Amino acid sequence: MKLQRYAYMALALLLLVMAVPGGVFAADAATDTKIDAVLAADVSTSMNESDVNKVSYEAMKMFVDMASVQGDKIGVVAYTDQILREKALLKINNAGDKKDLKTFIDQLTRGPYTDVAVGLSEAVKVLESGAEQGHVPLIVLLTDGNNSLNPGKTQADSDKVLGEAVQKAKDKGIPVYTIGLNADGKLNKDKLESVSKETGGKLFVTSSAEDLPKILSEIYASHLKLKVVPLNGFTANGQFQDVKVTIPNGSVLEANISIMSGKPVEAKLLDPKGKEQNIPSDKIVYTSSNAYSLIKILNPAQGDWTLKIKGVPQEKIDINLVYNYDVQVVLDAQLPKTAKAGDSIAIKAHLESGGQKAADAGLYKNAKASLVVTDLDTKQASEAPLTLTDKGIEGSWKVADSHAYEVKVKVESANFTRESAPVSVSAKSGGASSSGEASGDKGVNWVKIGSWIAGLVVLLAAALFGLAFWKKANKGFFGQLVIEIKDEETGERTNPQYKKLSGFKGKVQLHQLLSLAPEFAETKGIVFKPGPNDTLLLFNESACTIEKGGRVFDAAKGKELKKNDRIRVTVPNIQKSVSLEYLK
Template sequence: MLKRKSMLQWAAALLIALALPIPQTYAAQAASDTRIDAVLSVDVSNSMNESDVNKVSYEAMKMFIDMASVRGDRIGVVAYTDQVMREKAPLKIGGAKDKEELKKFIDQLTLGPYTDLAVGVDEAVKVLESGVEPGHVPLIVLLTDGNNSLRAGQTQQKSQEVLNQAVQKAKNKGIPIYTIGLNADGQLNKDELDRISKETGGKMFVTSTADKLPEILSEIYASHLKLKVVPLPGFTANGDFQNVVVNIPTASVAEANISIMSPNPVDVKLSDPSGKEQPIPSDRIVYSKSKAYSLIKILNPAQGDWNLKIKGVSKDKIDINLIYNYDLKVSMVPLSSISYSPGDSVAVKAHLMSNGQKVNDPGLYKNAKASLVLTDLDTKISTESPLVSNADSIEGSFKVPEAHDYELKVKVEDANFLRESEPVAISAKKPASPSAPAETSQESEGRWLKLSAWGGALLVLIAAALAAMAYWKKANRGFVGQLVVEIRDEDTGERTSPQYKKLHTFKGKFNLHQLLQLAPDYAETAAIVFRPGRGDTLNVVNKSGCVMEKGGRVFEAEGGKEIFARDCIKITLKNVNKVITLEYLK
């Protein structure tokens, strides 16, 4: 054990050492590379029957799901009143089938009395606290239509305490909350929604009509991934096909998302820049539709003007938005030093990158506005100065103002996207020591690329070793406590005596079928798996199709659900008419 611990310490030290020599080469994640972990938390109180008669909020959430990447994003759903009515753990999207599963879950949501905003925020934060996938950016979309309406015995003070704690957790964890207020009856607590969004780094949206919700959800999706919504000319339908030109400005567009909002379903046709009509759907074109929207996702579209034909119900108003998802990063060339003196001139150079290669598209540079954002870390004041865009690079310089610490990054923006490089830290607090003549930018870039390649290879080897050790440790992690098991036969009403199953004999994981001594009647419970959770909790994953409940509420556990001490869960089996009750005791 001591030897293994020493190896881990040595590997960690080496990782740090390898990271230290190359602190200046950064690349901001491009939208096409960025994956999201999103929780859609929606108010399903009875008042929504009046403020959202046609359940447009459900359609808006489904549109958000359709806008997500074809694979890789994770999306969960929380439906709340003054309690969590239903919950869908974040599902990793691997294709159209997963999106349909999420949308089907939304269609099955039911309404209930009372409203407590704190419940919707708190549960959504807990879902993301239980685990955000590495490299994914988290967010919460919170939708409500009014003030709290608490049942007898609940107090506004307690609700406010829970809400404040949840907002603080989201802020500490870097989870922005985008709030949407549906103010149909004028009773919306705008100030509270504004506070929630501002404190967590999100944004508030308020609308008096549910018809605006799909447009708002698409703006949230774009805003969170640093994309821009491009409105296309809308029109009033005449019952025939009407043309709309969709321009794909460069070959660096990874996805073009065309959302069509209308009161009724529409028919669509699409032709590429050569004039050839494209089959919808196809391998390169994903098509989704509902009663409130249609969405066309073109993967790696050819540059040029595409012709979209839309046929809507006569006199329906058709709104069309376009979101480009670019495969772009901004990468700064390493600076010659990280230590300067006040008054020194510092040269800055950056490139647009796509798929690890420099972008060879002068048009992208020509149409983009580039600037240097310099933040004084002592005064917290940021200044922005223009940079020059050349045919294949972005260049400029700045003078170090004072003997302070600074952070700089390059920002590139055009009508369709916004990208920023990762920040680079420099210091002017100590006089720069004499040094050899500075390398040229090409020499510096080449040297760092070589070092990065060697360092990357070593990092891969070390990461593999660490992953193997982590896997071994996880696979052999022990359990604490015991599960109290009772089984009720729904046909006869008979119930078994409580059986106390101690868990310390298991390592890494076990399934419920093992706990039930592999009884043939309960074979389906082999797909209900328990693993050690954080602290002394359990984590249950349910892929059996059996229905699981806690506190009288159904919950989803395909992606895992934390079970705490004294929690009691009920499992209704599919293949036999029996119910298993489990209570976790430490």
């Protein structure tokens, strides 16, 4: 019955394709953009001097708090010259998920040595294993200086790993935002700048850990093409002091107000009508820590809000605002795929909000529109102004040379920057002009269309036969595994690590959950697969022994693990054991 249902779906898709001229699909523009972010933090002992108060931890927690109430995914990698702690990408569904992430960050410890390559390499792996389609990926890489390597490792070894990680991030479109905490003046700025430049990220350098919360908020805003709006900061006098917060239009999904102060503050909030709001409430999220307070207003009303803040006398208070917009730029009509030098092509576009053409004139007010054209042959980009009114965006583009181009429309205001999906246009020799292509479409090439449809039918048939196998291989997991490692010779245990399984599909090796550490290579043969009714199926093809309740069992043909089941894996060659507990 399932196969039959998929067949009907495929047939419906085929009919839809046949009904679309030229087989062109116009995908819905993504609205509320979600992120997949990994925070890779240097936790070497040198941070005890450069970040005495662990402000870097507070900065990471503020990044978590700035994330959307639902949908974003965030992971954490704590590194020295090895991975000390790691939290796989966690999808934020509620306040409890954010609390889990912040608790994990608070529990991070520090250790000797530093190797930036280890942190970046692991961050890329975390994104590879847990990224979600449609989400925008990024890595934030924080370090306080140069590498300080274990005597058993050379700088050449580190450089090789770093180069491979940078190339992989570049190939997968993962920008790396690097933060250099240059407290001792010895930061290798050039290497960090190279990492960011190669991957499309950005370098931030500061000599004070106190700047980290602000930097993390700038990275969050920059990555989502938002802008940080500085509000009027002040020196506290012990009384409530007013700050105006302007919500410019009705398309703001979230207004994130970050209040940075070294000491606790008290906050009140009045809406544009002067009515005091309950903090927190179903529309206002409030979080605070030792270094910041954050107020997130959901779907705020347009107008001037009043923020009242009471701080400790003489304490300096900085306030920033980041809007999260539901706005996209959409072309009104598909541009021609081919043209010729000298052609003039009309450009028309508009803003959308909530999947509909934006009717809010405030979105267009004081905004600027431009056409961004990249010559793919010369790699040169140019930008030309377009006319923007509350009715839309208009202009034209004259094709300069017989080259290949990428074209997009950009709209920039004081609060956001948005770009349309890029369109490729070829003006290479032999390509028809846009007008010629239109005139050549009078006759329909039914032979070509027929062969195209026949090919599509064959592909769909093959896809249907492979669908059942694909579904089995990509079945999702549920729950998480809590992992502790014990040194059987010394009795020492690591802190528990919580590994979310939702980022894996089909199967996952225990070695992957152990961050692919070379000493645990024997655990490659221990594999987990999704079982019925949200259980786990455990398969053991390794030399390791597995116990449950003190009894060794054979899992060569599979063993079911249920909620709260605990097992112990003994890795014989290194005199260590791994304890795992399955939680839902």
